[in-house]
Amino acid sequence: MKYRKRWIAILPMALWLGMTAVAEAQTAREIVVATDKVRNPEKPFRSTLRLTEYVGGQERDHDSLILYSKEDGATRQFRNLVQYVEPARDTGKSVLLDGHSLWFYDPNSKVSVRISAQQRLIGQAAIGDILTVNLAADYTPSIVGTETIEDATRQPRTCWHLELKASNELATYNRVEYWVEQGSFFPVKGKFYADSGRLLKIAYFRKFTQQLGASRPTEVVIIDAVDSALATIATLGEYAYQEIPEAWFQRDYLPHLQAK
Amino acid sequence: MKRASPRVAVLALLFAASATARAADPPTEDKDLSLIPPSAETPPAAVTPVAAGAARRIFLEDAFTGSWLENDLLPAPPPPPQPRWEERALLDVRGEWQVDDSLRLIYSGRLNLRAEEGLGFPNHENLTNDLREAYLGWEPVDRLFLDVGRINVKSGVALGFNPTDFFKTRAVVEPLSVDPVVLREDRLGTLMLRAERVWTKGSLTAVYAPAVSSDSPIYTSSDLKSLNPMFDRTNAHDRWLLKGTVDLAAGFSPEFLAYESQGRVRFGANLAQNVGQSVVAYLEWSGGRQGTVSSDALAFGQATGSLPAAAANVLPGLGAVAFRKQIAAGASYTTPLPRITFNLEFLYNEAGFTGSDWDEWFRTGSAAGPNSPIAGALWYVRQYAQDQQDLISRRFAFLRMDWVDAFVPKLEVSGFAETDLSDRSTRLQLGADYYLSDHWTVGGLILLDSGGRHSDFGSLPQAGSVLLKVVRYL
Numbered sequence: 241m242k243y244r245k246r247w248i249a250i251l252p253m254a255l256w257l258g259m260t261a262v263a264e265a266q267t268a269r270e271i272v273v274a275t276d277k278v279r280n281p282e283k284p285f286r287s288t289l290r291l292t293e294y295v296g297g298q299e300r301d302h303d304s305l306i307l308y309s310k311e312d313g314a315t316r317q318f319r320n321l322v323q324y325v326e327p328a329r330d331t332g333k334s335v336l337l338d339g340h341s342l343w344f345y346d347p348n349s350k351v352s353v354r355i356s357a358q359q360r361l362i363g364q365a366a367i368g369d370i371l372t373v374n375l376a377a378d379y380t381p382s383i384v385g386t387e388t389i390e391d392a393t394r395q396p397r398t399c400w401h402l403e404l405k406a407s408n409e410l411a412t413y414n415r416v417e418y419w420v421e422q423g424s425f426f427p428v429k430g431k432f433y434a435d436s437g438r439l440l441k442i443a444y445f446r447k448f449t450q451q452l453g454a455s456r457p458t459e460v461v462i463i464d465a466v467d468s469a470l471a472t473i474a475t476l477g478e479y480a481y482q483e484i485p486e487a488w489f490q491r492d493y494l495p496h497l498q499a500k
Numbered sequence: 501m502k503r504a505s506p507r508v509a510v511l512a513l514l515f516a517a518s519a520t521a522r523a524a525d526p527p528t529e530d531k532d533l534s535l536i537p538p539s540a541e542t543p544p545a546a547v548t549p550v551a552a553g554a555a556r557r558i559f560l561e562d563a564f565t566g567s568w569l570e571n572d573l574l575p576a577p578p579p580p581p582q583p584r585w586e587e588r589a590l591l592d593v594r595g596e597w598q599v600d601d602s603l604r605l606i607y608s609g610r611l612n613l614r615a616e617e618g619l620g621f622p623n624h625e626n627l628t629n630d631l632r633e634a635y636l637g638w639e640p641v642d643r644l645f646l647d648v649g650r651i652n653v654k655s656g657v658a659l660g661f662n663p664t665d666f667f668k669t670r671a672v673v674e675p676l677s678v679d680p681v682v683l684r685e686d687r688l689g690t691l692m693l694r695a696e697r698v699w700t701k702g703s704l705t706a707v708y709a710p711a712v713s714s715d716s717p718i719y720t721s722s723d724l725k726s727l728n729p730m731f732d733r734t735n736a737h738d739r740w741l742l743k744g745t746v747d748l749a750a751g752f753s754p755e756f757l758a759y760e761s762q763g764r765v766r767f768g769a770n771l772a773q774n775v776g777q778s779v780v781a782y783l784e785w786s787g788g789r790q791g792t793v794s795s796d797a798l799a800f801g802q803a804t805g806s807l808p809a810a811a812a813n814v815l816p817g818l819g820a821v822a823f824r825k826q827i828a829a830g831a832s833y834t835t836p837l838p839r840i841t842f843n844l845e846f847l848y849n850e851a852g853f854t855g856s857d858w859d860e861w862f863r864t865g866s867a868a869g870p871n872s873p874i875a876g877a878l879w880y881v882r883q884y885a886q887d888q889q890d891l892i893s894r895r896f897a898f899l900r901m902d903w904v905d906a907f908v909p910k911l912e913v914s915g916f917a918e919t920d921l922s923d924r925s926t927r928l929q930l931g932a933d934y935y936l937s938d939h940w941t942v943g944g945l946i947l948l949d950s951g952g953r954h955s956d957f958g959s960l961p962q963a964g965s966v967l968l969k970v971v972r973y974l
Contacts, residue, residue, distance in 0.1 A: 292540070293909075294537040294539065294540055295909050295910075297537040297538060297539055298537075298539065299539060299540075300909065300910070301910075301935070301937060301938050302938060326938065327938040327939075327973065328557055328558075328559070328938065328939065328973035328974070329557070329559070329935075329941065329971075329973050331555060331556065331557045332555045332556075332557060332594070332596075338751075339750055339751055340750055340751025340752075340773075340774050341751045341753070341774070342774060347555075347557075347594065348557075348594070348685040349654065349681065349684040349685050350652050350653075350654045350684070351654045351655065351656060351684065353657065353659075354657060354772035354773075354774065354780045354782065355780060355832070356774060356776075356777060356778050356779060356780050356832065356833075356834050356841075357774075357777045357778075358777050358778045358834040358836070358839060359832075359834050359839070359841050387529070389529045389530055390529075390530045390533060392533070392536065394530075394533060409776050409777060411777075412777065419529075429529070429532075434836050434837070435836070436836065438837070440837075442532050442535065444532075444533070444536065461536050461540060463532070463535045463536065466837060468535050470909060471535070471536065471537050471540060473540050485642070485643070485700075486700040487643050487698045487699055487700050490698050490699070490700075490702065490703055490745070490753075491745065491753070492696070492698050492703035492705070492745055493643070493698045493703075496639075496643075496645060496698070498555065498596075498598070498604075
């Protein structure tokens with residue numbers, strides 16, 4: 241009888257905890273989906289990306305890229321085409337990412353070579369860093385808590401602190417800590433970890449401006465956590481909706497990819 | 501969901517309370533802000549628009565190469581002797597100009613001003629122009645591309661050797677590096693008509709390259725033509741190529757090829773697949789009717805007047821035309837930290853020399869005198885294989901590495917090792933490029949050929965070389 245009474249007491253608590261966990265999981269996913277929408281327009285679009293590298297606090301050099309991004313209706317993940325514009329030695333190179341396919345085209349060798357997401361092609365940034373990505377498609381999120389942290393302009397922001405675990409092999413990082421401002425769903429900060437658990441990069445999102453009908457971050461400060469003397473400012477701009485035919489995501493289209 | 505919402509509210513209150521409790525101490529997260537470079541706090545407000553469609557690359561390069569040579573080689577290589585130094589200044593232009601919405605003009609070429617030991621100065625060979633590409637591209641309907649002119653058509657997923665790169669033969673012109681990746685870049689295109697269609701699930705390309713010239717002897721560095729497009733190297737025979745890719749599964753889209761030249765048909769396939777985040781596995785294969793490297797060299801040498809018919813009596817490894825295959829199988833792996841990409845490949849050419857062919861090559865060559873035509877005939881087979889961009893031996897192992905930001909930012913170190921598995925002789929090259937700025941690059945490389953004197957790489961006239969270069973991108 242004693243045990244029965246205990247069960248009567250414990251059962252609602254267990255149910256409450258279980259349901260809370262479900263609610264948290266749903267909420268965490270909703271938060272990530274919402275913050276993905278802040279970063280990424282829902283229709284196919286073209287944008288430009290300038291990467292400015294800093295070494296020891298000094299501006300070192302620049303890369304300019306044109307991105308074409310289109311969401312895959314089945315996977316909810318973005319497919320990307322990247323065209324290098326600057327520096328001059330890299331002009332005309334391009335990259336295709338379509339799910340499992342990652343191809344790099346060099347107009348000098350005139351062949352498309354399959355590459356891995358970890359291959360470094362653009363300064364400090366892995367190719368996976370600069371692509372348009374829906375985090376909700378590749379990571380399982382959970383809420384760590386609510387925290388007030390300073391954003392890149394040192395303004396306090398009340399954020400959900402999320403932990404994202406890679407849910408498939410397409411995820412660039414094994415684990416991500418992510419801070420999303422409550423209410424606006426603006427991404428504020430991210431910390432990106434290797435399989436070994438080592439912190440690789442810290443990212444701050446800033447300069448939110450109206451782009452394609454929503455307020456979106458137009459700068460990301462990427463700090464190399466392994467060598468903190470290295471940092472990259474990614475500046476996004478020149479957003480425009482653009483029809484992107486499916487055939488563009490064939491590797492044989494890469495040689496024909498012009499800024500259209 | 502309705503039942504969950506109050507609990508979420510409770511949780512939010514709890515989290516808010518915990519955040520308030522933490523507010524007394526500055527969150528440790530905010531310490532990360534100090535890692536943002538102060539100069540990056542306020543980047544320029546006005547950002548110059550990215551110049552769309554600027555598909556041009558022009559650079560000036562000056563490169564000096566010094567080589568050290570082997571002495572008393574048996575068999576002795578034929579003249580001209582390997583130069584001990586070379587100085588080259590070059591202007592490299594690759595550009596694409598949009599004539600109208602559907603028409604574009606493509607040019608790619610390299611103007612070389614060069615001097616080397618034994619070349620003499622001034623003479624017409626001090627100035628050479630490599631016309632790599634010049635063609636007109638037309639897109640009459642979306643994603644149907646029709647091209648005409650000199651075009652570099654390249655195929656293959658491997659790095660060390662490309663069995664499916666059918667238009668590579670005779671096309672490489674005086675490269676500054678023997679890195680197979682560089683050899684792909686500095687070569688002549690072929691005069692051709694090309695039609696390509698790209699669909700949602702694949703693509704198809706058809707190429708016809710007409711014969712507009714005839715076979716010519718193998719060029720050496722001392723008999724290059726100054727401003728001649730050298731169609732004899734690329735358009736001595738009618739050639740056809742049909743290739744296509746098809747999406748068979750998510751992320752799996754093999755390429756299949758069929759190629760015809762001089763009545764011989766070759767088939768090929770390229771497969772590549774990502775394995776996780778760091779590995780790419782790939783396989784390149786071609787097969788078709790061909791002779792051995794010796795018998796094809798003999799036929800070519802006789803057709804161009806470079807070899808007498810009697811050479812058949814001394815060449816090792818002669819064999820009838822039969823179905824023979826070539827394979828490059830490998831994988832790339834990118835290490836987590838630091839990020840270095842390695843490619844390891846096994847290379848196979850069924851038409852190449854076996855170990856016993858090499859034994860016979862050295863035995864025959866050692867018996868011949870230094871100035872014997874026999875030695876010349878033996879070396880001709882190796883020159884032919886190099887001219888055709890084929891493997892001289894049957895089996896090689898190839899390892900390449902590329903390390904961006906090696907030791908210090910902006911230093912890229914790359915290199916390769918290629919080992920002939922028949923005798924374990926190895927060619928090793930290590931290079932470094934330092935990107936001083938967006939426009940200036942300095943670099944160098946060192947090449948070493950090692951092995952016994954009766955081995956593939958150990959018997960080459962050049963034991964090693966050093967190259968220093970400076971590049972200015974315009």
